[in-house]
Amino acid sequence: MSPRWEPVAPAVNPVFLELRTLHKRYGTREVLRGVDLALARGECFALVGPNGAGKSTAVRAIQGLTPMDDGEIRIGGRGLIEMGRTARAIMGVVPQADNLDPDFTVQENLWIYGRYFGLSKPLIRQRSAELLEFMALGGHAGQPIHALSGGMQRRLTIARALINTPQLLLLDEPTTGLDPQARHLIWQRLRELRRQGTTLLLTTHYMDEAERLADRVGIIDHGRILAEDSPRGLISVYIPGGVVELRRVDGEPPDPQNLHRQWVRASERVGDTLLCYGPDLSPLLAHFAEDPAYQWLQRPASLEDVFLHLTGRDLREETEYAAR
Amino acid sequence: MRLGEILPGTGAFAVVQRNYRVWRKLLVPSMLGNFGDPLLYLLALGYGLGHFVGRMDGVPYITFIASGIVASSVMNTASFEGLYSAFTRMSAQRTYAAMLATPLRVSDILAGEVLWCAVKGLISAVAIMIVASFFGAIQGPWIFLAPPVILLAGLSFGGLALVMTALARSYDFFMYYFTLVITPMFLFCGVFYPIHSLPPFAQHLAQVLPLTHVVALLRPLLTGHLPHAAFYHIGVLWLYTLTAYVGAWRLLGRRLLR
Numbered sequence: 001m002s003p004r005w006e007p008v009a010p011a012v013n014p015v016f017l018e019l020r021t022l023h024k025r026y027g028t029r030e031v032l033r034g035v036d037l038a039l040a041r042g043e044c045f046a047l048v049g050p051n052g053a054g055k056s057t058a059v060r061a062i063q064g065l066t067p068m069d070d071g072e073i074r075i076g077g078r079g080l081i082e083m084g085r086t087a088r089a090i091m092g093v094v095p096q097a098d099n100l101d102p103d104f105t106v107q108e109n110l111w112i113y114g115r116y117f118g119l120s121k122p123l124i125r126q127r128s129a130e131l132l133e134f135m136a137l138g139g140h141a142g143q144p145i146h147a148l149s150g151g152m153q154r155r156l157t158i159a160r161a162l163i164n165t166p167q168l169l170l171l172d173e174p175t176t177g178l179d180p181q182a183r184h185l186i187w188q189r190l191r192e193l194r195r196q197g198t199t200l201l202l203t204t205h206y207m208d209e210a211e212r213l214a215d216r217v218g219i220i221d222h223g224r225i226l227a228e229d230s231p232r233g234l235i236s237v238y239i240p241g242g243v244v245e246l247r248r249v250d251g252e253p254p255d256p257q258n259l260h261r262q263w264v265r266a267s268e269r270v271g272d273t274l275l276c277y278g279p280d281l282s283p284l285l286a287h288f289a290e291d292p293a294y295q296w297l298q299r300p301a302s303l304e305d306v307f308l309h310l311t312g313r314d315l316r317e318e319t320e321y322a323a324r
Numbered sequence: 325m326r327l328g329e330i331l332p333g334t335g336a337f338a339v340v341q342r343n344y345r346v347w348r349k350l351l352v353p354s355m356l357g358n359f360g361d362p363l364l365y366l367l368a369l370g371y372g373l374g375h376f377v378g379r380m381d382g383v384p385y386i387t388f389i390a391s392g393i394v395a396s397s398v399m400n401t402a403s404f405e406g407l408y409s410a411f412t413r414m415s416a417q418r419t420y421a422a423m424l425a426t427p428l429r430v431s432d433i434l435a436g437e438v439l440w441c442a443v444k445g446l447i448s449a450v451a452i453m454i455v456a457s458f459f460g461a462i463q464g465p466w467i468f469l470a471p472p473v474i475l476l477a478g479l480s481f482g483g484l485a486l487v488m489t490a491l492a493r494s495y496d497f498f499m500y501y502f503t504l505v506i507t508p509m510f511l512f513c514g515v516f517y518p519i520h521s522l523p524p525f526a527q528h529l530a531q532v533l534p535l536t537h538v539v540a541l542l543r544p545l546l547t548g549h550l551p552h553a554a555f556y557h558i559g560v561l562w563l564y565t566l567t568a569y570v571g572a573w574r575l576l577g578r579r580l581l582r
Binding site for chain 1: 334335338341342345346349417418419421422423424425426427428429580581582
């Protein structure tokens with residue numbers, strides 16, 4: 001289940017990245033409505049939210065690429081605006097949409113990126129070799145970008161974001177669209193970076209990704225952070241105990257008399273499914289499990305349950321990115 | 325507008341370096357486009373039309389037209405680079421977005437792009453000058469003053485093109501610019517005939533356009549004379565360059581930082 005690691009001691013690691021009441025409007029649409037966030041140095045924080053929740057805007061704001069209507073961002077105690085371009089010199093960014101340079105090979109992509117940071121040629125050469133090894137791209141240095149698979153391109157994008165040995169790594173949906181093998185490799189490497197002391201801020205809408213990687217998770221929707229805690233903390237506060245999913249074989253609504261209510265702490269109906277939450281659901285199962293008209297699934301509560309509980313079950317259309 | 329933000333830094337050279345590396349990979353087709361077309365114009369019109377025209381403004385027609393072709397090729401090369409190539413980098417390839425995730429700023433990217441437009445204009449102009457000199461179509465002691473003029477011309481045309489690119493929603497938009505700006509300059513700014521043969525109002529109009537001033541500088545330099553009122557023409561080109569730079573910087577900033 002969800003990995004557990006030692007919490008970062010706040011006494012030794014004061015706040016490294018701080019967002020204070022961040023507000024951003026596009027026209028009449030409020031994308032960020034007072035986002036507060038504080039990351040300790042060396043922490044991995046996951047910002048999860050549905051499409052259009054404000055995740056990518058927050059990531060752009062931290063890079064100083066979008067003027068804020070209100071609020072402040074501080075990195076290592078200094079204001080982002082006052083830092084200017086030096087802020088981006090200590091950051092690495094893995095963007096949501098791939099923007100590797102298609103006219104260059106793998107190696108050349110790292111080289112030119114290092115030049116954008118003003119790094120010396122010998123340093124770039126040394127870093128490139130290390131990073132290609134680190135991201136398991138060692139044999140592909142001379143290949144053109146179009147010859148790489150999606151997973152390899154993503155790994156190269158991460159390698160590229162590390163060329164300046166950043167203190168803060170921003171990852172905007174780093175594993176969207178990748179196969180399980182590629183995702184696991186990327187997770188391994190991100191954990192490795194965290195162990196080396198890099199502060200990580202990632203956005204995702206994969207709950208398992210947030211659960212596996214993050215020390216803390218912030219659930220964001222409609223430009224506000226709704227809840228913020230360790231994955232376990234969130235689950236135990238919002239969905240204590242377990243979950244039972246009940247369905248009828250014939251597709252009719254399950255338990256029309258609402259008998260389940262005496263045994264559960266909360267429940268909801270979603271389509272053909274009745275979701276029951278509670279610390280002890282065995283009486284519920286004792287009643288329905290033997291009934292041949294019912295199918296059931298008992299499972300521990302997950303971050304996804306918390307997420308859906310807080311953000312609702314409405315479908316979100318792609319707006320945030322497509323609007324750009 | 326903060327002065328520190330609009331002034332480019334050394335990062336601009338990394339942008340030039342990137343474009344140069346890509347150009348080097350695509351050297352042959354790129355050179356063919358920038359250099360083949362103008363060379364055909366030079367030979368076809370210089371010899372074909374030149375046979376009937378004889379001399380123009382006191383020099384053989386091919387000599388007259390060679391300096392015009394050099395000037396117009398700078399315009400075309402720098403414009404094409406600042407329109408289609410820059411737009412591809414900005415939108416399809418998201419190269420600017422990748423650059424902005426590094427310490428590069430909009431001013432560094434813009435200055436690098438404009439500078440690269442000028443360098444490309446210079447490359448194609450020098451190639452044409454070399455060929456034209458084989459035909460004796462350019463000559464004189466002032467040829468070596470042409471490259472700085474060509475670079476300045478490349479900066480103005482590149483800057484103007486990047487204003488268009490910052491405004492463009494798609495490639496189709498550039499057709500307006502070509503049909504309404506580039507082609508009229510090609511035809512009415514003294515490339516093929518002296519502008520004093522135009523009706524007075526057209527002469528005034530031509531005086532406003534940058535290519536007229538590039539031709540006014542290059543034609544004497546490439547035929548063995550020093551240009552009249554050189555500082556006036558240089559001043560106009562600098563005015564175009566700086567105005568275009570400021571405009572493109574504001575528009576690109578609005579587009580990329582939102």
